[in-house]
Amino acid sequence: MEDPWKREFEFAVEVARKAGAEIRKAGESEIRVMTKSCTVDLVTKTDERVEKIIIGSLKEEFGEGTHCFIGEESVAKGEACVLTDKPTWIIDPVDGTTNFVHGFPFVAVSIGFAVNKELEFGVVYSCLEDKMYKAQKGKGAFCNDEPIQVSDVQDIKKSIIISEHGVDRSPEKVTKIFSTMQKILCIPVHGLRGSGTAATNMCLVACGAVEAFFEIGIHCWDIAAGAVIVKEAGGLLLDVNGGPFDLMSRRMVSANSDTIAQRIIKEIEIFPVVRDDALVQKK
Ligand SMILES: O=P(O)(O)OC[C@@]1(O)O[C@H](CO)[C@@H](O)[C@@H]1O
Numbered sequence: 001m002e003d004p005w006k007r008e009f010e011f012a013v014e015v016a017r018k019a020g021a022e023i024r025k026a027g028e029s030e031i032r033v034m035t036k037s038c039t040v041d042l043v044t045k046t047d048e049r050v051e052k053i054i055i056g057s058l059k060e061e062f063g064e065g066t067h068c069f070i071g072e073e074s075v076a077k078g079e080a081c082v083l084t085d086k087p088t089w090i091i092d093p094v095d096g097t098t099n100f101v102h103g104f105p106f107v108a109v110s111i112g113f114a115v116n117k118e119l120e121f122g123v124v125y126s127c128l129e130d131k132m133y134k135a136q137k138g139k140g141a142f143c144n145d146e147p148i149q150v151s152d153v154q155d156i157k158k159s160i161i162i163s164e165h166g167v168d169r170s171p172e173k174v175t176k177i178f179s180t181m182q183k184i185l186c187i188p189v190h191g192l193r194g195s196g197t198a199a200t201n202m203c204l205v206a207c208g209a210v211e212a213f214f215e216i217g218i219h220c221w222d223i224a225a226g227a228v229i230v231k232e233a234g235g236l237l238l239d240v241n242g243g244p245f246d247l248m249s250r251r252m253v254s255a256n257s258d259t260i261a262q263r264i265i266k267e268i269e270i271f272p273v274v275r276d277d278a279l280v281q282k283k
């Protein structure tokens with residue numbers, strides 16, 4: 001079958017690898033840390049520089065104007081975060097900036113690509129581990145070119161579940177997050193984990209190391225690429241209320257199976273978050 005986005009996909013893998021090498025190199029020197037929305041929402045010159053490298057390379061290869069871009073650091077600087085029907089690259093140059101700053105060894109470059117609001121492919125390069133995860137719609141998921149598959153565990157009591165606590169430390173939200181985690185832990189599951197990068201967490205679901213990852217508060221750039229990788233590895237994505245997954249909603253459950261997803265959903269205490277495309281929606 002014809003593969004209309006082959007060139008884009010292959011180029012994304014190349015760019016992610018180049019970006020990962022930049023991140024590794026930058027980690028060898030002193031890292032100057034800045035903050036964004038609050039004192040625990042960290043950003044570095046590397047985040048900004050790597051995003052410029054990625055978007056610059058894509059524009060050079062595919063021309064200005066035909067493709068749209070949603071990049072974490074561009075949005076932080078005021079650019080629109082809107083998903084239209086146009087071919088759109090959704091980029092997190094450094095997913096796991098806090099890990100990067102602290103030398104905690106999970107940092108990923110995440111590049112997703114959507115057309116007509118549907119995700120076509122995703123590339124996640126876990127650059128400190130040198131693992132290249134990739135998937136194209138309908139073509140399976142791979143890690144370093146080996147096919148990957150979600151776990152076949154159906155018993156929640158034999159599962160490992162990932163969640164994160166995010167950067168919003170308002171006591172009401174933190175209470176809900178930890179209450180959810182407590183309920184899941186006490187099912188009991190084998191364990192609760194978190195790598196500190198949503199993109200990597202999704203790849204851990206995709207390769208069967210864990211059964212599920214859920215979070216309220218993630219952004220589209222954290223999960224666009226991972227969403228394709230999880231689906232192509234045989235997993236599924238849902239909203240935290242069991243409804244359909246919505247990339248811009250900042251809510252997601254990714255799991256190996258509906259059984260595991262529904263069991264987790266039963267325990268999730270939902271709290272409100274502002275959609276990624278809220279500003280556009282209001283207009
Ligand atoms: O700002 P960054 O480094 O790109 O985001 C890091 C990140 O891990 O923080 C969230 C923690 O809740 C994750 O979901 C998200 O991927």
Ligand SMILES: [Mg+2]
Nearest residue numbers: 072092094095
């Ligand atoms: Mg980031």
